[in-house]
Amino acid sequence: xxxxxxTVSSRLLRxxxxxxxxxxxxxxxxxxxxxxxxxxxELAKDELRPLYMDFQATTPMDPRVLDAMLPxxxxxxxxxxxxxxxxxxxxxxxxxxxxKQVADLVAADPREIIFTSGATExxxxxxxxxxxxxxxxxxxxxxxxxxxxxxxxxxxxxxxEGFNVTYLPVQKNxxxxxxxxxxxxxxxxxxxxxxxxxxxxxxxxxxxxxxxxCRSKGVFFHTDAAQAVGKIPINVSNWKIDLMSISGHKxxxxxxxxxLYVRRRPRVRLEQLQSGGGQERGLRSGTVPTPLVxxxxxxCSVAQQEMEYDHCRVSMLAKRLVQKIMSEVPDVIMNGDPExxxxxxxxxxxxxxxxxxxxxxxxxxxxxxxxxCTSASLEPSYVLRAIGxxxxxxxxxxxxxxGRFTTEEEVDYTAEKCIQQVRKxxxxxxxxxxxxxxxxxxxxxxxxx
Amino acid sequence: MATVSLRNSATSLLLFSRRFFRPExxxxxxxxxxxxxxxxNPRNVGSxxxxxxxxxxxxxxxxxxxxxxxxQVQVDENGKIVVAKFKTFGCGSAIASSSLAxxxxxxxxxxxxxxxxxxxxxxxxxxxxxxxxxxMLAEDAIKAALSxxxxxxxxKKEERVKATN
Numbered sequence: 001x002x003x004x005x006x007t008v009s010s011r012l013l014r015x016x017x018x019x020x021x022x023x024x025x026x027x028x029x030x031x032x033x034x035x036x037x038x039x040x041x042e043l044a045k046d047e048l049r050p051l052y053m054d055f056q057a058t059t060p061m062d063p064r065v066l067d068a069m070l071p072x073x074x075x076x077x078x079x080x081x082x083x084x085x086x087x088x089x090x091x092x093x094x095x096x097x098x099x100k101q102v103a104d105l106v107a108a109d110p111r112e113i114i115f116t117s118g119a120t121e122x123x124x125x126x127x128x129x130x131x132x133x134x135x136x137x138x139x140x141x142x143x144x145x146x147x148x149x150x151x152x153x154x155x156x157x158x159x160x161e162g163f164n165v166t167y168l169p170v171q172k173n174x175x176x177x178x179x180x181x182x183x184x185x186x187x188x189x190x191x192x193x194x195x196x197x198x199x200x201x202x203x204x205x206x207x208x209x210x211x212x213x214c215r216s217k218g219v220f221f222h223t224d225a226a227q228a229v230g231k232i233p234i235n236v237s238n239w240k241i242d243l244m245s246i247s248g249h250k251x252x253x254x255x256x257x258x259x260l261y262v263r264r265r266p267r268v269r270l271e272q273l274q275s276g277g278g279q280e281r282g283l284r285s286g287t288v289p290t291p292l293v294x295x296x297x298x299x300c301s302v303a304q305q306e307m308e309y310d311h312c313r314v315s316m317l318a319k320r321l322v323q324k325i326m327s328e329v330p331d332v333i334m335n336g337d338p339e340x341x342x343x344x345x346x347x348x349x350x351x352x353x354x355x356x357x358x359x360x361x362x363x364x365x366x367x368x369x370x371x372x373c374t375s376a377s378l379e380p381s382y383v384l385r386a387i388g389x390x391x392x393x394x395x396x397x398x399x400x401x402x403g404r405f406t407t408e409e410e411v412d413y414t415a416e417k418c419i420q421q422v423r424k425x426x427x428x429x430x431x432x433x434x435x436x437x438x439x440x441x442x443x444x445x446x447x448x449x
Numbered sequence: 450m451a452t453v454s455l456r457n458s459a460t461s462l463l464l465f466s467r468r469f470f471r472p473e474x475x476x477x478x479x480x481x482x483x484x485x486x487x488x489x490n491p492r493n494v495g496s497x498x499x500x501x502x503x504x505x506x507x508x509x510x511x512x513x514x515x516x517x518x519x520x521q522v523q524v525d526e527n528g529k530i531v532v533a534k535f536k537t538f539g540c541g542s543a544i545a546s547s548s549l550a551x552x553x554x555x556x557x558x559x560x561x562x563x564x565x566x567x568x569x570x571x572x573x574x575x576x577x578x579x580x581x582x583x584x585m586l587a588e589d590a591i592k593a594a595l596s597x598x599x600x601x602x603x604x605k606k607e608e609r610v611k612a613t614n
Contacts, residue, residue, distance in 0.1 A: 354516075354538055354543075356541060357539065357543075360540070363485070390513075391514075391515075395512070428537060429538045430517055430518070430537065431512060433519075446510065446511035446512070446513070447509050447593075
């Protein structure tokens with residue numbers, strides 16, 4: 001590790017007093033002089049940014065990743081597909097190096113990694129690509145009800161094209177019933193898609209067992225591992241995965257880049273979504289963005305080094321947060337299996353308190369909720385509905401995300417603030433009052449609005 | 450050179466250090482300040498004795514919808530609302546709408562209070578279109594409370610009539 005004074009980023013700091021970009025209310029990026037003024041103004045008024053506890057939404061970039069990317073943003077700007085000059089060659093070397101770093105993280109061959117613009121594109125490519133390639137022989141796809149919107153929406157589009165899609169329900173703990181999965185696979189099935197770690201409730205599916213079932217039935221297995229890669233050890237051979245989606249900005253890398261693992265032995269064929277010059281083995285045309293893929297590669301390499309330590313730390317912090325909250329506040333439910341999970345994603349339902357009001361009360365902590373009020377459609381989270389959460393509890397859920405840069409003080413502060421505000425909101429809640437009086441809420445005939 | 454590198458390391462530290470928030474902070478918040486104010490400085494949160502003949506209780510909404518409002522009004526002999534209390538299970542806008550409703554009904558007569566419209570509440574709190582249903586529920590809560598009060602008053606009259614007979 002280079003010392004701060006010798007890295008490229010610090011050289012840049014010297015030249016342009018770089019600050020985190022903040023958007024003005026018109027949505028335009030502000031120049032550096034104005035940034036200085038804003039910073040002085042902010043510090044003067046003690047207006048600082050909230051604590052970040054939403055690591056499932058996105059993650060800050062690791063400084064080591066930024067260091068790796070900067071040369072390719074500044075000086076080594078060649079197109080990696082240019083064959084005729086040094087600019088192209090050096091970019092290509094960087095790109096292939098990044099490919100190796102991504103492959104090493106998941107125990108794959110570098111030739112099996114395709115760079116995309118993110119996990120959404122990877123999911124689209126995997127589902128639509130495989131389904132359309134094999135459509136003459138197989139027209140059935142199996143997935144679950146708790147998948148990410150991009151997977152569910154891709155399946156919807158495929159249904160409109162004439163495919164049959166089975167959306168498997170999950171159990172109350174969020175895990176898939178393996179017998180149900182086996183029963184749903186038929187000779188017409190081309191693909192099974194089950195995400196590794198759920199982004200809302202943090203539940204980790206039994207991927208190894210699912211891979212074994214799919215391999216035995218001769219069906220391709222795709223997994224959306226956006227929330228899992230870099231956080232838990234993944235081995236695509238041991239787990240018998242045929243396709244896997246990776247997201248850059250979920251593992252402390254840059255936004256706008258991802259990858260798709262496509263198995264070569266036995267070969268998985270795909271129809272491309274994006275036509276063009278045949279880059280990325282003809283599966284994804286378009287100039288590969290060298291700085292972004294270098295960032296993704298560096299993020300994967302850093303994640304491989306830090307995985308064990310991060311996992312240990314995140315588990316400890318998560319346990320601390322949950323124990324603190326649950327010991328002080330009654331009627332708090334953790335959504336999803338308590339054991340089969342990634343510890344850094346905690347989804348808690350605070351009964352008798354609405355999620356959005358709690359988020360407003362916790363305004364100095366950045367969190368997210370499964371409540372309807374926070375979604376544009378006023379519908380509560382479909383994942384919580386799929387695990388059978390009561391509707392009123394679905395409205396009361398908050399997701400806490402813990403990551404590499406979370407400190408103990410942040411966790412303690414969040415827990416204390418949460419306890420304080422939940423108590424205050426319960427004092428304001430008619431449901432809590434009724435429960436204290438011994439009324440059974442399920443027995444009341446509520447007015448429909 | 451030393452000061453420059455010090456400034457750089459300080460800037461880097463600031464960049465990546467965790468910063469603590471003071472509780473009074475409210476910038477970088479997408480909630481309207483009036484809505485936040487009703488939560489930070491709650492007025493009229495509480496309960497009245499629902500068995501009392503002068504108290505009308507309105508309970509509207511459903512937990513399954515994520516919005517439940519309980520509004521109670523205490524009316525004096527002249528038909529004027531003297532005390533109003535509320536409790537809400539709902540988002541920030543719902544809490545603010547019901548809080549504002551209790552502020553507005555205080556001091557009004559029952560007929561005047563019935564004239565309060567959800568559009569007035571929404572305008573006062575600058576509610577975005579997606580939150581308009583919160584103000585509608587607040588209007589329903591006022592009407593439900595006053596209708597409950599009216600029913601109790603009719604029962605009271607009947608009892609008096611029976612007693613004299």
